[in-house]
Amino acid sequence: MDINKNSEQRGVAVQAQFGDADVQDETVGYTFCDGCNEVPFCGIKFHKKGDVVTRIEPWPEFPASPICSKAYATLQRLYNPNRLKYPMKRTNPKDSTDPCFMRISWDEAYEMIVGHLKRIKEEYSPHAVFFYVGDPKEPRAAVQRLAATYGSVNYGCESSTACRRAAQLAELVTYGFPTMGNLPSPETRSMLIWGTNPAYSGQPFMCHGHLADAKERGVKFIVVDPRKTPTVTTLADIHLQPRPATTAAVAAGMMHVIFKEGLHDKQFCDKWIHGINELKEYVKTFTPEKVEAVTWVPAKKIVDAARLYATHSPGGMMTGAQGTTHDLNATNNHRAILLIPAICGYVDVPGGIVKPTHPLVEMAGPWAEGPPKFCLREKMNGMKEQRLDLKAFPVWAEKMFEVQTNHLVEWIREGRVKALLSWGLNTMIWPQSHEYQEAIGSLEFTMAVDYFYRPQTHHFVDLLLPAAMNYERLAPFAFFGRQIFGRSPVKPLGECKEDWQIALEIGTRLGLSNIFFDGDVERACNDILGMWNLSYDDLRKNIQKGIVLPAEGPELYRKYETGHMRMDGKPGFPTPTGKIEAFSTALERHGYPALPEYREPMQTTNEYPLILISGSRLPHITHSKWREDAPWLLELQREPLLTINPDDAKQRGIEKGDIVVLKTLCGEMRVKAKPTKIVPRGIVAMMHGWAKANVNELIPRKFDPISGFPPYKEVVCAVIKA
Numbered sequence: 001m002d003i004n005k006n007s008e009q010r011g012v013a014v015q016a017q018f019g020d021a022d023v024q025d026e027t028v029g030y031t032f033c034d035g036c037n038e039v040p041f042c043g044i045k046f047h048k049k050g051d052v053v054t055r056i057e058p059w060p061e062f063p064a065s066p067i068c069s070k071a072y073a074t075l076q077r078l079y080n081p082n083r084l085k086y087p088m089k090r091t092n093p094k095d096s097t098d099p100c101f102m103r104i105s106w107d108e109a110y111e112m113i114v115g116h117l118k119r120i121k122e123e124y125s126p127h128a129v130f131f132y133v134g135d136p137k138e139p140r141a142a143v144q145r146l147a148a149t150y151g152s153v154n155y156g157c158e159s160s161t162a163c164r165r166a167a168q169l170a171e172l173v174t175y176g177f178p179t180m181g182n183l184p185s186p187e188t189r190s191m192l193i194w195g196t197n198p199a200y201s202g203q204p205f206m207c208h209g210h211l212a213d214a215k216e217r218g219v220k221f222i223v224v225d226p227r228k229t230p231t232v233t234t235l236a237d238i239h240l241q242p243r244p245a246t247t248a249a250v251a252a253g254m255m256h257v258i259f260k261e262g263l264h265d266k267q268f269c270d271k272w273i274h275g276i277n278e279l280k281e282y283v284k285t286f287t288p289e290k291v292e293a294v295t296w297v298p299a300k301k302i303v304d305a306a307r308l309y310a311t312h313s314p315g316g317m318m319t320g321a322q323g324t325t326h327d328l329n330a331t332n333n334h335r336a337i338l339l340i341p342a343i344c345g346y347v348d349v350p351g352g353i354v355k356p357t358h359p360l361v362e363m364a365g366p367w368a369e370g371p372p373k374f375c376l377r378e379k380m381n382g383m384k385e386q387r388l389d390l391k392a393f394p395v396w397a398e399k400m401f402e403v404q405t406n407h408l409v410e411w412i413r414e415g416r417v418k419a420l421l422s423w424g425l426n427t428m429i430w431p432q433s434h435e436y437q438e439a440i441g442s443l444e445f446t447m448a449v450d451y452f453y454r455p456q457t458h459h460f461v462d463l464l465l466p467a468a469m470n471y472e473r474l475a476p477f478a479f480f481g482r483q484i485f486g487r488s489p490v491k492p493l494g495e496c497k498e499d500w501q502i503a504l505e506i507g508t509r510l511g512l513s514n515i516f517f518d519g520d521v522e523r524a525c526n527d528i529l530g531m532w533n534l535s536y537d538d539l540r541k542n543i544q545k546g547i548v549l550p551a552e553g554p555e556l557y558r559k560y561e562t563g564h565m566r567m568d569g570k571p572g573f574p575t576p577t578g579k580i581e582a583f584s585t586a587l588e589r590h591g592y593p594a595l596p597e598y599r600e601p602m603q604t605t606n607e608y609p610l611i612l613i614s615g616s617r618l619p620h621i622t623h624s625k626w627r628e629d630a631p632w633l634l635e636l637q638r639e640p641l642l643t644i645n646p647d648d649a650k651q652r653g654i655e656k657g658d659i660v661v662l663k664t665l666c667g668e669m670r671v672k673a674k675p676t677k678i679v680p681r682g683i684v685a686m687m688h689g690w691a692k693a694n695v696n697e698l699i700p701r702k703f704d705p706i707s708g709f710p711p712y713k714e715v716v717c718a719v720i721k722a
């Protein structure tokens with residue numbers, strides 16, 4: 001495809017939409033940004049003329065208000081002439097190189113879907129239909145309701161495949177509650193930031209701004225990241241640069257020092273950590289010198305970091321969704337990090353890692369999960385025995401309501417999955433992506449709902465449905481702590497429909513109109529809002545400032561002492577032992593190592609002397625999006641780039657802009673090199689999601705035995721000048 005030519009055409013198209021808009025006739029609307037699928041979202045205030053959005057700006061009253069380059073580009077994406085606007089059916093046989101997608105009516109599309117759903121239920125089982133939502137978080141609640149009602153327990157998403165859930169699993173088996181840590185509060189004196197780069201990947205206001213303010217106040221920062229990211233350069237008092245995938249050893253080293261020097265919170269450890277003696281014993285051998293040899297982090301820095309964190313009390317912590325879990329020791333690596341603030345007594349104290357006292361319990365988590373009642377989670381839990389991942393990942397299946405999707409290839413080959421209903425599917429998410437694409441191609445029926453036709457994912461799908469974009473949809477509403485916001489959409493382009501509407505209409509066509517509100521999105525939202533005696537109308541009336549649901553009381557701390565942490569009201573943490581579990585009873589029960597043990601990652605060799613970190617976020621790209629979607633952003637970076645340390649580049653005769661061959665045991669590809677000191681010697685890094693150089697084809701299909709996560713940030717490689 002000639003990107004330049006297309007970008008010119010699209011530029012004209014965008015101008016045509018708002019070039020003649022008379023500002024005086026504009027009215028205002030409000031929506032949320034879905035540019036990076038962060039939840040909670042950032043707020044967008046937009047101007048429109050009729051149903052044409054003319055310009056956008058931050059929504060000042062919205063809690064996450066400054067917006068980034070990707071948010072501005074959502075406007076160009078909205079009027080991208082390549083957008084899907086009608087339901088499309090594949091008309092050529094699957095072995096044909098041209099899928100020949102033809103426009104059909106929604107009626108025909110629904111007949112197809114419902115026909116296959118009914119047939120598969122009769123011929124095989126409802127569980128043979130897999131329901132999937134990719135990184136877009138917004139469709140999730142409606143799709144889960146559809147899966148549960150249809151009778152399939154097999155619902156999975158990108159979070160349960162490659163993103164947040166491995167960390168969450170570690171949190172649940174260790175603390176008993178999910179947490180990514182905390183932003184620094186006025187009491188916080190030190191912060192441990194591990195495997196995340198919020199300067200690029202976080203919401204501007206939510207993360208990095210807060211952290212920078214805390215730095216001004218004198219909070220000390222330890223940042224653990226193999227790369228010298230902007231988070232490191234702007235915040236770090238101490239930067240630990242470990243060899244990728246050696247997290248558990250770095251953490252064990254820090255704990256070794258803290259225990260040895262008696263800097264831990266002895267009372268808390270003795271009373272509230274299950275397996276504290278086993279943990280002490282385990283980390284005894286992780287002397288700073290040994291840890292240096294294993295992790296490349298100088299012994300002195302391990303000692304300094306441990307001392308700084310344990311003595312600047314209370315300390316907070318921030319981990320990413322996935323920086324520490326993209327390797328074959330994912331769960332235990334993340335568990336090891338969690339134990340550092342635990343032994344310092346920083347859990348649920350002011351300034352430390354606090355479990356919110358008054359969340360919207362009815363939501364039980366962010367939109368990425370969906371409200372359990374609306375999602376019919378109880379019904380799903382009742383069907384657990386039919387989960388596809390039950391045998392391969394038993395602890396996961398016990399703790400996570402979403403199925404671990406990495407084994408989709410095997411399940412399709414074994415005939416256990418016959419059809420796939422997907423929203424925001426992207427096969428490039430997976431290691432050895434082509435195997436997923438081929439497996440999907442062999443299904444009896446695949447439906448995909450998306451904004452664009454993306455050949456690498458949609459080539460084999462039978463039915464491609466056009467999703468309304470963020471300016472064009474009502475559902476879902478947003479919530480921020482206890483503040484709820486609605487939005488005021490414009491009419492969708494063409495025959496696009498919002499994700500929720502598609503799910504609700506499929507349900508209605510299955511004959512379950514009462515459960516699916518006759519396909520009415522607002523009524524579905526009202527069903528959820530009713531939990532707080534609200535309706536969408538209330539949100540509309542308070543569109544700018546949202547509605548605050550007052551908390552029943554102040555934030556409480558050390559809730560493990562008072563019984564406010566567990567559902568049964570007893571003192572303790574919400575784990576089987578009532579304590580933070582350094583020694584995990586759940587992992588032990590299923591035959592896994594119960595302590596957060598370190599496992600050596602893949603070893604470099606003469607042939608593969610470098611380590612590949614794939615997927616480090618860039619501010620102007622989200623995964624597979626923002627390439628052709630919005631040429632404004634593509635101007636910032638037209639092609640995939642492999643970052644390599646200048647010394648490593650020089651050694652190989654590589655200069656800026658040279659084409660190199662990136663090679664792993666799985667294969668090789670050509671990519672442009674970008675020498676930069678952001679990556680240290682011995683490590684190279686590149687972003688995933690580029691169709692023209694899909695780095696996931698170089699990642700093996702090996703998985704962490706506990707969480708099932710792939711080694712995106714562990715694989716050894718070679719880089720050779722082409």
Ligand SMILES: Nc1nc2c(c(=O)[nH]1)N[C@H]1C(S)=C(S)[C@@H](COP(=O)(O)OP(=O)(O)OC[C@H]3O[C@@H](n4cnc5c(=O)[nH]c(N)nc54)[C@H](O)[C@@H]3O)O[C@H]1N2
Nearest residue numbers: 134135136162163424426449450467614615623624688712
């Ligand atoms: N090597 C490597 N691989 C990785 C990662 C890594 O770090 N390294 N990261 C992993 C992680 S954390 C993630 S989250 C995944 C990325 O997860 P993906 O699911 O790959 O995310 P996207 O590429 O953002 O979106 C997928 C598709 O959804 C469509 N879409 C976007 N919004 C909507 C919507 O609202 N509705 C509908 N119907 N469609 C929509 C987009 O057009 C796109 O085609 O990648 C994972 N893969």
Ligand SMILES: Nc1nc2c(c(=O)[nH]1)N[C@H]1C(S)=C(S)[C@@H](COP(=O)(O)OP(=O)(O)OC[C@H]3O[C@@H](n4cnc5c(=O)[nH]c(N)nc54)[C@H](O)[C@@H]3O)O[C@H]1N2
Nearest residue numbers: 195196197201224244245320321323616617619621622623
């Ligand atoms: N602009 C933008 N924003 C995004 C996204 C995007 O694609 N683009 N994606 C969204 C999604 S789905 C997600 S999951 C989040 C991800 O958000 P983050 O988790 O903050 O992801 P990254 O920015 O890649 O930061 C992860 C860091 O981990 C480091 N790392 C790699 N291996 C190791 C290791 O072994 N140990 C340690 N300590 N660090 C390691 C990498 O060098 C990298 O700097 O971002 C979200 N926001």
Ligand code: SF4
Nearest residue numbers: 033035036042068071
């Ligand atoms: S960080 Fe940027 S892309 Fe992500 S939600 Fe906020 S404005 Fe949108």
Ligand SMILES: [Mo]
Nearest residue numbers: 162163164321
């Ligand atoms: Mo993610």
